[in-house]
Amino acid sequence: xxxxxxxxxxxxxxxxxxxxxxxxxxxxxxxxxxxxxxxxxxxxxxxxxxxxxxxxxxxxxxxxxxxxxxxxxxxxxxxxxxxxxxxxxxxxxxxxxxxxxxxxxxxxxxxxxxxxxxxxxxxxxxxxxxxxxxxxxxxxxxxxxxxxxxx
Numbered sequence: 001x002x003x004x005x006x007x008x009x010x011x012x013x014x015x016x017x018x019x020x021x022x023x024x025x026x027x028x029x030x031x032x033x034x035x036x037x038x039x040x041x042x043x044x045x046x047x048x049x050x051x052x053x054x055x056x057x058x059x060x061x062x063x064x065x066x067x068x069x070x071x072x073x074x075x076x077x078x079x080x081x082x083x084x085x086x087x088x089x090x091x092x093x094x095x096x097x098x099x100x101x102x103x104x105x106x107x108x109x110x111x112x113x114x115x116x117x118x119x120x121x122x123x124x125x126x127x128x129x130x131x132x133x134x135x136x137x138x139x140x141x142x143x144x145x146x147x148x149x150x151x
Contacts, residue, residue: 025045
């Protein structure tokens with residue numbers, strides 16, 4: 001997924017992922033990797049125990065370029081938008097409008113979405129241009145479901 005982000009227009013121009021939004025911090029592994037390839041990372045986790053574990057694990061990164069948010073990932077994080085790169089670690093039936101709204105022009109979003117044609121999740125790449133959005137389906141994947149709310 002990060003490789004697909006790197007192929008985006010903005011990432012190619014910058015030479016890095018710029019300001020990145022991660023939906024689904026989980027244990028924090030991908031957030032740590034994002035800190036190595038992006039200039040600033042905002043990562044959202046909806047489950048309080050996972051959020052707290054990630055806060056402890058990622059303490060050294062948080063002082064430099066990582067903001068961890070406990071909240072509803074479907075809403076993204078508007079106060080830090082726009083984002084050059086958005087990656088989601090949970091799959092739903094669609095891409096939330098908030099993510100599209102928070103994606104910078106020239107930015108790229110990679111997320112699993114349910115595909116009726118394939119009967120499961122597929123990786124979807126969304127590129128934002130001045131004129132709108134381009135959607136490209138990639139390979140089948142398996143992810144946890146994208147849910148609303150924070151617990």
